[in-house]
Amino acid sequence: MKYRDEYRDPASARRLSAEIARTATRPWTLMEVCGGQTHAILRHGIDRMLPEGVELIHGPGCPVCVTPLGCIDKAIEIAMEPGVIFCSFGDMLRVPGSSGDLAAARSRGADVRIVYSPLDAVALAEANPQREVVFLAVGFETTAPANAMAVRQAHRSGLGNFSLLVAQVLVPPAIESLLTSPGCRVQGFLAAGHVCTVMGLDAYEQLAQTYRVPIVVTGFEPVDILDGVLACVSELEQGSARVLNRYARVVRSEGNPAARAMVEGVFAVVPRYWRGMGLLPASGLGLAPAWQQYDAERRFGGVEAGPEPAGECISGLVLRGERRPDQCPAFGSRCTPEAPLGVTMVSGEGACAAYFRYREPQRAFG
Amino acid sequence: MCLAVPGRILEVEGDDPLSRSARVDFGGLVRRVNLAFVPEAGVGDHVLVHVGVALAVIDEDEASRIFTWLGELETVDPTDGSRP
Ligand code: SF4
Numbered sequence: 088m089k090y091r092d093e094y095r096d097p098a099s100a101r102r103l104s105a106e107i108a109r110t111a112t113r114p115w116t117l118m119e120v121c122g123g124q125t126h127a128i129l130r131h132g133i134d135r136m137l138p139e140g141v142e143l144i145h146g147p148g149c150p151v152c153v154t155p156l157g158c159i160d161k162a163i164e165i166a167m168e169p170g171v172i173f174c175s176f177g178d179m180l181r182v183p184g185s186s187g188d189l190a191a192a193r194s195r196g197a198d199v200r201i202v203y204s205p206l207d208a209v210a211l212a213e214a215n216p217q218r219e220v221v222f223l224a225v226g227f228e229t230t231a232p233a234n235a236m237a238v239r240q241a242h243r244s245g246l247g248n249f250s251l252l253v254a255q256v257l258v259p260p261a262i263e264s265l266l267t268s269p270g271c272r273v274q275g276f277l278a279a280g281h282v283c284t285v286m287g288l289d290a291y292e293q294l295a296q297t298y299r300v301p302i303v304v305t306g307f308e309p310v311d312i313l314d315g316v317l318a319c320v321s322e323l324e325q326g327s328a329r330v331l332n333r334y335a336r337v338v339r340s341e342g343n344p345a346a347r348a349m350v351e352g353v354f355a356v357v358p359r360y361w362r363g364m365g366l367l368p369a370s371g372l373g374l375a376p377a378w379q380q381y382d383a384e385r386r387f388g389g390v391e392a393g394p395e396p397a398g399e400c401i402s403g404l405v406l407r408g409e410r411r412p413d414q415c416p417a418f419g420s421r422c423t424p425e426a427p428l429g430v431t432m433v434s435g436e437g438a439c440a441a442y443f444r445y446r447e448p449q450r451a452f453g
Numbered sequence: 454m455c456l457a458v459p460g461r462i463l464e465v466e467g468d469d470p471l472s473r474s475a476r477v478d479f480g481g482l483v484r485r486v487n488l489a490f491v492p493e494a495g496v497g498d499h500v501l502v503h504v505g506v507a508l509a510v511i512d513e514d515e516a517s518r519i520f521t522w523l524g525e526l527e528t529v530d531p532t533d534g535s536r537p
Contacts (some may be wrong), residue, residue, distance in 0.1 A: 335515040335518075346490040
């Protein structure tokens with residue numbers, strides 16, 4: 088891929104790191120919202136390239152992690168219904184419900200299939216007219232256009248046997264929830280570029296103005312992230328709180344108008360329950376009234392707001408950036424990817440999994 | 454799941470607004486990708502793809518801009534690369 092190697096070039100990364108060190112005159116705490124960025128930071132050691140005092144804390148941006156218990160329970164219940172083909176992205180299969188996960192349901196005989204795209208689930212519905220095909224629609228704004236398109240394609244093909252179990256969430260309300268929580272230490276945000284690719288920058292402009300906090304849209308490669316940190320630190324040093332787009336190679340300030348229009352046509356903004364963060368108003372998407380015949384909750388009953396899992400897992404604090412994974416007493420001992428206690432270790436994009444994968448040597452010595 | 458990945462369009466098929474699609478090369482792995490949201494995309498363009506759907510055409514000029522800037526930084530200031 089053109090430019091990919093350049094965005095991983097160590098010399099460019101060092102140059103940016105030096106520039107950050109020159110710019111920062113005092114400590115600053117930034118949060119990267121997206122789990123993909125958390126992984127890149129750990130994998131490339133970007134946190135260790137920052138001058139002392141400039142700290143990156145990890146945010147709630149893993150849709151697998153924030154999908155609530157009740158939704159997983161409902162998914163398992165639907166999957167166990169006779170005649171159902173239950174489709175999901177692969178990384179949802181091991182997310183624990185209140186008893187077991189989708190992988191366990193599959194081993195008990197449920198027809199659970201891993202798909203790469205919701206459009207593959209539509210194709211399955213078309214090929215299996217006598218079966219009910221349900222797709223578990225999780226994800227942030229990035230995933231919403233594909234899910235909306237799946238509904239539109241199913242509708243056009245007259246498929247009466249296709250539905251979505253929707254658990255779509257939105258990033259700006261989660262940022263707002265963090266900013267209004269009493270213990271919030273975050274002074275600037277790195278916003279996930281791929282979310283903005285769809286919805287553009289409007290919601291971030293409002294947040295930046297209301298809370299006087301700089302928000303820098305950036306990408307996922309080391310050079311992107313360091314450049315984002317540099318831009319954010321520069322804003323903070325100048326006492327300025329703008330939204331800056333440092334990912335202009337894919338993000339336009341208006342987002343993608345065609346994708347946005349389809350999302351806004353098929354979905355409506357609804358309150359959503361987030362694992363670790365509780366019920367957040369206007370923080371998710373559900374099917375708009377005109378499209379509710381494609382809502383799996385209509386066909387199979389509604390998701391119940393389940394209780395948070397009890398136990399020693401502190402993934403709620405990890406998701407809110409209040410604890411680092413390696414500050415959890417169970418990390419790496421009683422909790423590992425093979426035997427996870429919480430969703431942030433289960434999910435490939437979760438912060439605990441990232442620390443386990445990339446910080447193991449240090450832990451062995453520490 | 455969340456990641457979107459760049460790939461290059463090899464071939465475009467159809468012109469239906471909901472199902473226009475392409476064969477896209479992701480560094481050797483070729484997949485079919487829906488192009489409904491990037492009507493401007495054509496053969497040879499790089500697109501950002503998420504769960505089977507292209508969300509943006511990658512702007513090559515923007516992609517190279519930061520390296521031009523970093524190059525200028527180097528000529529102005531030689532004290533690079535020495536920090537941990
Ligand atoms: S390390 Fe395991 S137990 Fe601790 S917060 Fe992470 S997922 Fe939960």
